[in-house]
Amino acid sequence: MTPHDDQMLLDTPFASRVQAACELREWESWKGYASPIAYEDVELEYFAVRNATGVFDLTPMTKYRISGPDAAAFLNRLLTRDVGRIRPGRVGYTVWCNDAGMVLDDGTLFHLSPGDYRLCAQERCLDWLLTSALGLDVTIADETAEVAALAVQGPTSCATLRAMGLDGLEALRPFGLRHYPFDGGELMVSRTGFTGDLGYEVWVAPAHAEALWDALFAAGRDHLIRPMGNAALELARIEAGFIQAGVDFVPAEQVVRHGRARSPFELGLDWLVDFDKGHFSGRSALLKERAQGSRFRFVRLDVEGNKPAAESFILNKRGKTVGHATSAAWCPSAKRNVALASLEMPWGRPEDELYAEIYFSRELRWTRVEARCRIIDGPIWDPPRRRQTPAPDY
């Protein structure tokens, strides 16, 4: 069921609580839902995620329920990963491509129980899912409005959720999920998130949403919990090096201009493509690309100085443009000036001397700098607690 009424922006089931907490009253539309950019102070919200607990209302995330006897076969046809390896009670990060091997979207696949899946995505893709399901015995339903969800992220997130009564949660491994009774219903917790830190996502039916918010914030008080908006999440995800649909790539179905879509290889997602599992959408195109080479390389850059290289051209030593930054931010915990960038091949090799062309203005004067960039090999921000099981208390 798709909610529709005469409001310009829809409310999520947490709206009463979110509105009360959103002191700055800065909102934006996330797939038609009112979503806070910031509640009180972007910096404090970002640091809640890196130092304590930040809570993010992710209800507007597009969610599809996929079940039926052929669910796994369907998903294996759809996704580039081997779905058979994502066991019940586990979650996997994945992408899916069109037949040309161009990325439609990235997202997470939840294997809820044998043969029953939830696919979470940034973009809507029901049309593509149904097309891909042709001839298979599988049910696909948009359950975006039927599932309310909060991301609970940060070093004290496990302690917070345990204080809320989720006993034994510390034993949950990354990308695992668990169910708990809650408020006369059920609550699902997955150890997943978009921040690159210790963190969980909590999923409930909308009827229990307000109870969840209240219980969570009561339990989290002593663990320094704070709601966080889109701006803080954006900073955390860049620091974690995660890409975002519509920002770091254009979903292939939405591309108008020829050649603007990207393949998984061109987004640095080679590890998600499994050629050994049999056919999937885009397989032959990707095999061809692997043999013949890609057009672009996706890199994460450490940019000299402290001016974010947002929307910067990336230049080579001779000053020729070889690509551009798709996302950029000064990352306060990693203490690096990070840019995610798409470069034309062959640029982005370790030996390449690259520069970001950065413009900034101060008191009516514009300055242009060419800041040296170094390719970041390995994670940008990777605290041990992200993977530790049992999860630490802070």
Add this chain to the structure above:
Amino acid sequence: MPSRSVAEKWTMKRMRQYDAIVIGAGHNGLCNAAYLAKAGLDVLVVERNPHIGGASVSRELYPGWTYSNCSYVCSLLRPEISRDLELARHGLQVVPYHGGVTFTQDGDHFGNYPDAERLHREMARHSRRDANAYERFEADVTKQTRLIRQFLLATPPDPTSFKPKDLKGLLEFASAFTGMGEEGLLDSVRFWTMSIGDFLDEYFETDVIKAHLSGSGVIGTALGVYSPGTAYVLLHHYMGEVDGNVGAWGFARGGMGAVAEALAASLRAFGGEIVCDADVHRVIVEQGRAVGVALADGTEYRAKLVVSNLDPKRTFLKCFDESDLPAEVVEQARNFKIRGSSGKLNIALDGLPTFNGLSPDSPLMLTDMHCTDSLERMERAYDDWKAGTWSQDPYVDMLIPTTVDPTMAPPGKHMMTVFVQYCPPTLAQGPWTPQARDAFGQTVIDQLAAHSPDFKDLILDCEVRTPHELEDEVGLTEGNIFHGELTFDQLLFNRPFPGCAQYRGPLRGFYLCGSGTHPGGGVMAAPGANAAREILADLKRPDVTPPSYPND
């Protein structure tokens, strides 16, 4: 006798020869050592205490509670150094906080809100004119911070030298000043020499606003709000940053010891060594050259050069045979102004105290708190210091780091850090005694309790530190937190004193890298890095210290 010299030779042989020895594992010693090690030198740091960090230290003195025993907030730490030495990867995280509050004697308060408009409303509650004047104040202070920031990661040029390097430095210096325009230049000269009280009088009419803003002008110094030079001290507290937000302060996650630990991890990653419980008794001088250190227990370490992280007084008057030094330097060290003026309380709390007029959810709970609501009370507090006693109505800079940092106390419990101005190095009636120390602590507790009804009942443990403890435990002469007064006669090319202001000591192979050198005290790491740059230049090695970010 001959047999003994054989034994000596034997120990000498076993003793490793280092390229450099750094005396003191304060954050500047560690930073200096890290850069020397990064340049490929074989470095040893010798520290008197069983733990590293000096005044940048975290200790668990009450089980379950971590105290930032000395320094407690972070801003001055140069971002260039932090990034270059990868302190984040080595475990350092600085979490910012914004704003402050001053409780007034009539039960009200002035909230220095982080949000500019809210702050304007709050100021306007006292004076609309002050609220507006604050914009001018901010711009003027920012002009001065921009001026000084350019020189933090640079060796001060020697104005008496004609070396090309010094002439170039002087030119840069002059051009930074003239870049401010004629009027700006005059303002700067005034600013660097005037009192914070006079400076604030030029902007504001409200007592509590002036009192609130004046605190940064006297913290750590034995001067009052109407003493010339205190405007600069305010600048010293405003010139730092957190993530590019100039003037912002933050908490090092896990306490200020995290700064030292991250520097030490960086040093070790470059192959450097640290030895604790190594009390340097004497710098060994042979043929006018520093060649090693002798510890109180008789152990000797040898190196091609020796660097001191200790303050100038302690360095020259306690760690040298006077005959090894030029008489002039001994004299300069004796005259160096290093008066202790501050005390500190670290308190373990059973819960979050409530403050009159503040809701527990107020953003002001996450800020620095004060109880002095007029410049007159600020000055009276200083009068007590001059009379040789601690302030009966002290100025406090109080924070509860556990409202931001979940690692320093159990959930729901809290840790309070209270910096106290003024507290003399010795009392008029004689040296400090445990009874006097406790009475000082009680004065501070009583003052806070006047604004927080439940505070006293929540106290589980309290560490009280007067300048006496700071000297005894941390090695700060007279307990001076900056390794020497931050007055103009002891800044830039005068720090610590002419002749030693470029990190080189008065004899070959000997250097200074502590807060007693430019750009001075605070957890900044700039002296350590600057000293490393000079040492590497003398060794004709490439400079591995980071350049300063340009002013934007």
